Amino acid sequence: MSIGLVLALTSAVAYGAADFVGGVGSRRHSSWQVVLVGQTAGALVMLVAGTVAPGSPGIADFAWALLAGTGSATGSIFLFRGLSRGRMGLVAPVSAVAAAILPVVVGIALGERPTWHIWIGVLIALPGIWLVSRETTARPGGSRAALLDGAIAGAGFGILFIALAQVPAEAGLLPLAANQLFGGLVTIAAASALRQPWRPGRGVLTWGSASGLLGALGTLTFMLATGAIQLGVAAVLASLYPAVTVLLAAAILKERIDKWQRLGLAVCTVAVATLALS
Numbered sequence: 001m002s003i004g005l006v007l008a009l010t011s012a013v014a015y016g017a018a019d020f021v022g023g024v025g026s027r028r029h030s031s032w033q034v035v036l037v038g039q040t041a042g043a044l045v046m047l048v049a050g051t052v053a054p055g056s057p058g059i060a061d062f063a064w065a066l067l068a069g070t071g072s073a074t075g076s077i078f079l080f081r082g083l084s085r086g087r088m089g090l091v092a093p094v095s096a097v098a099a100a101i102l103p104v105v106v107g108i109a110l111g112e113r114p115t116w117h118i119w120i121g122v123l124i125a126l127p128g129i130w131l132v133s134r135e136t137t138a139r140p141g142g143s144r145a146a147l148l149d150g151a152i153a154g155a156g157f158g159i160l161f162i163a164l165a166q167v168p169a170e171a172g173l174l175p176l177a178a179n180q181l182f183g184g185l186v187t188i189a190a191a192s193a194l195r196q197p198w199r200p201g202r203g204v205l206t207w208g209s210a211s212g213l214l215g216a217l218g219t220l221t222f223m224l225a226t227g228a229i230q231l232g233v234a235a236v237l238a239s240l241y242p243a244v245t246v247l248l249a250a251a252i253l254k255e256r257i258d259k260w261q262r263l264g265l266a267v268c269t270v271a272v273a274t275l276a277l278s
């Protein structure tokens with residue numbers, strides 16, 4: 001297995017763990033507070049690391065980082081809006097699959113030519129991501145609005161992946177700090193517009209910081225992965241993060257994995273094995 005595939009899978013593990021920690025924290029505090037603390041913590045860590053080991057970022061690198069921050073914040077906002085309306089059964093899988101598909105399309109437009117192994121792996125992965133992400137206990141109704149929320153959330157996360165791929169490793173970590181910080185500012189603006197509580201209290205710091213540091217690790221490893229493998233492959237592998245969240249919830253919270261999620265996990269495993277052959 002190539003280093004690029006390992007980095008992309010590491011990104012999925014980090015993002016999935018970040019979602020798990022953030023999800024548990026959001027049961028105790030406002031999800032907006034958890035996201036804001038996470039983005040701030042990630043920005044601080046990246047800023048310190050970028051100062052200690054500076055790269056050579058240009059204006060274009062920061063521009064891509066700001067676009068990535070906008071995509072990340074937009075994805076989170078619409079995902080939370082859909083989930084808050086009880087539409088997890090449709091919002092979560094639509095957003096995850098859309099986040100995987102969009103970078104594949106953009107990668108092809110930019111000149112990437114996937115091999116047949118990659119195409120098979122991608123086509124196997126998409127239904128696996130859908131099955132793992134679905135939630136059978138969601139309230140019925142509102143399917144059109146749920147599709148819209150999920151599609152916009154997925155587009156936001158897809159833009160995050162695409163923009164990160166344009167930042168070279170030589171740029172260092174300062175653009176990633178800008179990405180996290182700008183995402184936090186967008187979150188504050190959106191929460192204020194929607195009249196949601198975003199000012200974090202003391203109790204949310206641990207949950208938000210842990211989630212943010214894991215998310216920052218996912219962002220870093222994804223950026224490094226795109227320097228070694230095609231954008232579409234990296235995005236599909238990183239989009240397997242719901243499988244990690246489901247497994248952590250089962251192992252730590254003893255939540256039940258239903259038969260469809262089990263099938264999704266098996267399909268995702270086959271997809272990873274297929275992509276590894278490339």
